[in-house]
Amino acid sequence: MARGGQRQAGATRTAPRARRRQRELDNEGLIPVLARAVREVETGVQRKAVRPSTRTKFQVVALLVREERTRVKNDADLSEGRRAEELKRLDGIGTILAKTAARDPSLLALLAEDAKVTEEARELRREMVLAAGLEPVVEEEPEPEAVVSPFAHPERQVVPQSVIARKLANPFLAPDFSFAARNGHPRRLAGWELLGPLFRSFEQAGASACMPLPEESAVRAPQGLELMPHQARVVAAAAAGHRSFLLADEPGLGKTAQALMAAHAADAYPLLVVVPNVVKTNWAREAHLWTPGRTVTVIHGDGHDVDGFADIMVINYEILERHVGWLSDFGFRGMVVDEAHFIKNKSSQRSQHVLHIADQMRERIAAPLMMALTGTPLINDIEDFRAIWQFLGWIDDVKPLGALMEALEDTGLTPADPAFYPAARGCVVNMGIVRRRKIDVAKDIPARRVADLPVELDDEAGRSIRASERELARRLVERYLSALEVRGQSYDGIDEELVRRVATWEREDTASTKDGENVFSMMRRIGQAKAGLAADYAAQLARSVGKVVFFAKHVDVMDAAEETFARRGLKYSSIRGDQTPRARQKAIDAFVEDPEVAIVVCSLSAAGVGLNLQVASNLVLAELSWTDAEQTQAIDRIHRIGQEEPVTAWRIIAAQTIDTRIAELIDSKAGLAARALDGSDEEIGGSADVQLEALVSLLTDALRERFGR
Template sequence: MAQRSSRRSGAPGTASRDRRRSRPRDEGGLLPVLAEEVRRVEAAANRGRVGARGRTAYQVVALLVREERARAKADPALSTAARAAIMTRLDGIATILAKTAARDTSLLTLLADDAEVSPAARSLRNDMLSAAGRSPEPEEEPEPPADPAPQARRVVPQTVIARQLANPFLAPDFSAVPPPRPRTNRLGDWELLTPLFRAFESGGDATCMPLPEPDEVLPGVPGLDPGTPLMHHQAQVVAAAAEGHRTFLLADEPGLGKTAQALLCAEAADAFPLLVAVPNVVKANWAHEAGLWTPRRTPTVIHGDGETVDGFADIVIINYEILDRHVGWLGTHGFRGMVVDEAHFIKNKSSQRSRNVLELSERIRARHPNPLLMALTGTPLINDVEDFRAIWQLLGWIDDRKPRNALMATLEETGLTPAEPGFAAAARRSVIDLGIVRRRKVDVASDIPARRIADLPVELDDEAGRSIRAAEQALAHRLVARYRAAIAARKDPTAVEGIDHDLVRRVATSEREGAGSDKAGDNVFTVMRRIGQAKAGLAADYCAQLARSAGKVVFFAKHIDVMDAAEQTFAARGIGYASIRGDQTPKARAASLEAFLTDPHIEVMVCSLTAAGVGLNLQVASNVVLAELSWTSAEQTQAIDRVHRIGQTEPVTAWRMIAARTIDARVAQLIDDKAGLAARALDGSDEEVVPSADVQLEALVTLLTEALEADPTPEVG
């Protein structure tokens, strides 16, 4: 809490009037300073852009308003009237803050409990206190970084121990040539990180490092099938890795295949074993993509304490939330490469997540001087240019205080200092050339289909996921019991060898037709609904990321409770949304549609598959999230066509959320098989569409068949 200073003298009689009103000694100084600052930020937002200084001021004003409110409430020297007057003025400032955030919703991230207060913010805070006649607060000594996890929480899976025993002499690899040291030291006494960040704030023409033109057959990628439809922009990055480039900030817009590029870069660079750190929502998808793009390599996914991890795998995939348990053995595993997906998740360097990732990248570099390091994100900047700090440190371009050798060498070669006008452009170019790659859909539209569906498997590892799998197992057991009861009722139960597939279909048909009246447990419809509820938060999180990075997004769901859960997530993230539901009046529906089409602050349209699947033009968006599966390809196609229609100027990507290791994945495959996978991938054709009842029936047939294959022996007694 800042100390109070004595009030400056004013006109005769002022002091006595102040004493009679019991005003705090510095209230007259600070509140006008806050009001002036917040008006500046508001004016910037009205002009369309709040710069770095304005964002810092916004955060500082908000923090000081909170402190002043708490101070006024707790100050026993204040009269009731004086306290009410201060609260009124603080409410006025808070109202301006709220209106400003409504214009630029990204400001809301600065108010989060875990939002980092930068050195610039602390400096500005002290400046405001000084301007108000208060003594600035002393700088706090930074706390030493905590151990990423208590030692008791660290685990080493058994298969990892087996790998260590199989290769106990794993030694550091110093075969690669380390980055060159600068030949001069003109910039040795300069503070360079702030000018480097500011060079990106001012903008510039260059947004992407020079990339080579790929050959017909990419060198160094022997595992890539010659028929694999690798796009030109993807092949360029892989070719750069094949030529020896080893650090990339791959910031392509969503839908341009960053996962495929990263895996193929690892193949080109022979960067195995490869560590992949990802959000939980995309963990299963990485394993799926690894099987598609690097079929010669074995992926393994770490869950929980890693009981099922394959310690001999080529690609180790782990989500941020459990890194603390595994950071010990991961750091000594001998990785030759590391990929960090959705790298903006580590922007807060004080967070546990960021510390774990940075520790691992440092330890990998210590064992291998030139590893493949890739940060993937469609949103490299969330708050301001300093969001680059953790990502650049991950890639080894900077450390806590200064540029590392490779970047310092290129800065020295410019012959400029931060005091000279050309330094910003030269510094920006120097950093970009280290490996920043940024392409937009519109720039590579000729390389990608006009419309595609991308499946995004998600893991349901929580209690809801376990409950869903238990319900599926109970449904399968019920089907098996009916099947075996029918077999036992036959005069000759052995008349059919193996599985009687005709009987399987009859049992499945009976289950489907009686699903609504069976009270014995979950049926196929209730299981699918529970899966949709469990996916709701993950799908909404992914939708929020798309909205931040790629603009407006359309979110489709079948059930109202899934839509409700998604809207709660968007509200918590500060994402503006509108809704199209079946119970809306035509006026409310029209208002929601108008808001989404014309209001830049409405970033997501939350739609019911049945209510919004037809009759809407939503082509202001180019991304669709399908949170729940439809029973028909036609219904899914209709939903996507709300965006992919005449007037659309960008390629459209529909992200279909699939709950891995559940019946959800079976249903998705059945829809694809019936509709024709090739047609769907190329142009969204809905030929060969089948009735929904057929997909429901086939899902039950598959479930029963798999259960019988797993345990073909009838129960005794």
């Protein structure tokens, strides 16, 4: 008994020692330090007293919990029981972190893998590790983020001779700081992560994303042109001193004219315009129309023919890499980026080039005119705004800048306040976001109109087409001179009657034989060459305004367009002449009823009549008709009773080819009233007349070029 009693007493004596040792272990190491810190964070959030130091502590606790969990799992010296106990305690801290973040969602940004760790956070981490009796690990300096250099391929850089000449003519380009910008240093918001909340503020429903605009003033447009009221209000804002715009109007509302006239009102010359290749020629044409007193140059290739003294320089994204060096220090006072969603990927070369040029401009000019134009401000997610806002100078990589930071400070709110999000959204919108839909400004624009979009065929197909056109012109001239020789006459000025006869012979020969190059084969080749460009534009429209109708004359053009849409991930249906009535109706129903079907590809001959496609208000004419009636019938597929939005038909024209002549002739034959699309289907002349007049025009120009009169 005594021995047994001794054993029992001994057991009683050792139990408190084991419990004391367990408590000592529980109060040692990092976990108790983390537990105290997380309770302090929890208390601060519950009291709505979330200071920057509280946010820093939240982030450090989260980082250390993550590291400690990894250490515990991999520590071979720990027993299974001890490992399970420590993991359970770490889970408890993690639960408190999660509940705390649920109370203040702005803390979630600090848990992201790419969240920035400030110097204050590193110092607090070191203090907490020391408090746990551990030796802090010496951290290496974080490597700077890999940034794609705008000069990644310096061997490709070029400087046109005319640009060198301009710099030599004006070597002392003085900086202009007449618009002194506010510093926008954070005060109350110091230490807050703000970009995430700013982006999230646009995920919530809110008022229309359009800054307050002044009433239209007496903006003087060039003779023969007129700004619509919604356009004039943006120009008036620029004239009043506003210098950054995200102009996100729907396609068809005249963003190009607004940008050019805003640059004129702000005297933002020289002006750089960066555009997709498909609209480069159109920008040059519009610049000549809207700012006739300003010289315009288009940069092609290495820029051998660029006018370095021009007021407006137009360049496409694809060749920006070659010219970014001299563009960066040229001294531009304004920059327009068209289809600005092209720069949404900040790691891409073209985004880096655009942002580099913009930053260099702001180094010299405190408030240059910066305009981002897009009908598609968001493609995939809300952070597609990031590069556009950075181009405009509203933010940098980590924080809001200047006026935007001041506006956020003036709200008196922080991301911990629910009211911060609508207020922050308003601050960003007021920086210069302008978004109008067709239906919003329907009274300003015609109910039905055609907008020509010239495109440059600068590939091998384009060169071949222009060579064939020169060959056709040469053949017509030789035929004309042969006719003169038969008459026993020599060339003595243009005989218009003979020109018309030669053109008639050519048309009749073309109709009876398929041999050789002729106006019909050239128009078909032009349609094939335009197919990809027209499909690209239709895809852009579909992503920004919804459903689009795409018309073409030839099957191979329809095929090429459908391949483009498939590559872009756009669903489409197709209406062709070889379909059964059942297949045709199925294609129509898919476009009209299925919200996922963005585009319907239509044959002009098969779908030009008898269809109702008014679910769309935008139409792309990839190929020209020979008559205005055929074109009008196509447009009538969407401009019908019940259509609630203004209708725009985008006619794709191949610049510097016979395509341009055909478009002008169709318009002239239709008459000005019909061209304005006032509802008239009156046709003046037929397709044969247009073909004949195209040949007459080609021969007349060729004779003038050859003989000089």
